[in-house]
Amino acid sequence: MNGKRVLVVGGGAVGLAAAYRIQQRWPDVRLTLAEKENAVAQHQTGNNSGVLHCGLAYRPGSAKARLSVRGIRQMTEFCIEHGIRHDICGNLVVAVREEQLPRLQNLMERGTANGLTGLRLLEPPQMRELEPHVGGIRGLHVPEEGIVDYPAVCQTLARLIGARGGEVLCGAEVRRFELRGTEWVAHTTRGELVSDYVVTCGGLQADRLAAAAGEKTDVRIVxxxxxxxxxxxxxxxxxxxxxxxxxxxKFPFLGVHFTRMIAGGVEAGPNAVLSLKREGYTRTSFDLADAVDALTFPGLWRFLGKHFSMCVGELRRAFSKRLFTQSLQTLVPEVREDDLVEAGAGVRAQAMRPEGVLVEDFDIIARRRAVHVLNAPSPAATASLAIGEEIAARLAEVE
Known part of the structure; x- marks a missing residue:
């Protein structure tokens, strides 16, 4: 791979980490990263809650479990080395009803199976030593979770890629790919980019980028x-x-929660509502092509049928601050509606199958001198450096 030309598409945490790991593995590689926006970390990475996930809830043996456990360690070391703000402050998972207690126990067992240490089940007096205003009937303390400045991580990765001779091209949207013999030609808004290998880490556009490179897959980003x-x-x-x-x-999303932010302040959320624009950050965002893409996908309708009550509840909560507040009050009863100030939104790229089920694990495919990341929702930002190693290893296989 040394001396070869590699094009990485996508300037979020996963794309930048992949480029960084590829350069580490092959120091003489000629690497270009193309990002369609005018700066890195403009979508999922820059609009998430900034949490470092340590691997608590993921199925033992899954890629999410394996890579988040390895990834949080690597991310923490990276932050220390480069002076990036972070804090391993711990997380308190709260059960508020009796029927949640077996699930809380199961979380502890999963975390232990994934190699986490220091997990403790707490009674209310112990919970309030950590969080004086918390509600609930029992809690699980997860001391290895934390918070971080992900945009700063991405900016540092971009700088390091450039310092090693790579090029980070912002404002370079890939419109289509051609495979000319053994060369990939990416047609972008900044001209043609020719490479020997391609890696796509497109997040909200992941399925479209893979399709543009000739991959036929049945999953759709919703x-x-x-x-x-x-x-x-x-x-x-x-x-x-x-x-x-x-x-x-029974439901595919976590539910609203509280997060202390590394830059200061406390965020509450997010909910989870179908967006009719892949990169739409307001309640009324709409894009015709994105809407048609979602609404003509049979998997979406099967998903909505299976989770109708949840979807209706999430939609109502999106348009009702009162209902949003009520959900938060199960965790912190003292929170009032007028305590909350709107703080923007993020959009999660979730791969879905035609059967109406979410792709639960990370999904990476490698063929034809290319690697495509098809599904990398949370905890992908935490695990990005470990995912980057995985991508580099897959790239070696298609060499």
Whole structure:
């Protein structure tokens, strides 16, 4: 691979980490990273809650479990080495009803199986030593989780890639690919980029980039918008660090939670609502092509049929601050509606199968001198450096 030309498409955490790991593995590689926006980390990476996930909830043996456990260690070391703000502050997962207690126990068992240490089941008095204003009947303390400045991580990765002779091209949207013999030609808004190998890490555009490179896959990226609020000044003391609910296994999303941000303040959210624009960050965002893409996909309708009550509830909560507040009050009863200030949104790229089921694990395919990341939702930002190693290893296989 040394001396070969590699094009990485996508300037989020996964794309940048992949480029960084490829350069580490093959120092003489000629690497270009193409990002369609005018700066890196403009979509999922720059609009998430900034949490470092340590691998608590993922199925033992899954790629998410394996790579998040390895990835949080690597990310923490990277932040220390490069002076990036982060804090391993711990997370308190809260059960608020009796029927959640077995699930809380199961979370502890999963975390232990994944190699986590220091997990403790807590009674309410112990919970309130960590979070004085928390509600609930039992909690699970996860000391290895934390928070980080992901945009700063991406900016540092971009700088390191450039320092090693790579090129980060912003404003270079890939429109289509051609395979000319053994060369890939990417037609971009900044001209043609010719390479020997291609890696696509497109996030919200992952399926389209793979299709543009000739890959036929049955998965479709379905975008789910998540709205955030923040606690207003004077009420931020209600949350010290991270407070999470016990996820309901019947539903595919975690539920709203509290996150102390590394830059200061406390965020609350996100919910999860179907977005009719893949990169739409308001409640009324709409793009005709994206809407048609989603609404003509049979898998979406099967998913909505299976989870109708959840989807209706999420939609109502998206348009009702009162309902959003009520969900948060199960975790911190003292939170009031007027404590919350709107704080933007993120859009999660979730791969879905035609049967209407979400692709639960990371999904990476490698063929024809190319590697495509088809599914990399949370905890991909935490695990990005480990995913980057995985991508480099897959690239070696298609050499």
């Amino acid at each position: 975008p789910f918008r998540g709205d955030y609020y923040k606690l207003k000044p004077g009420r931020e003391h209600l949350v010290r660090n991270l407070i999470y609910p016990v996820a309901d296994p």
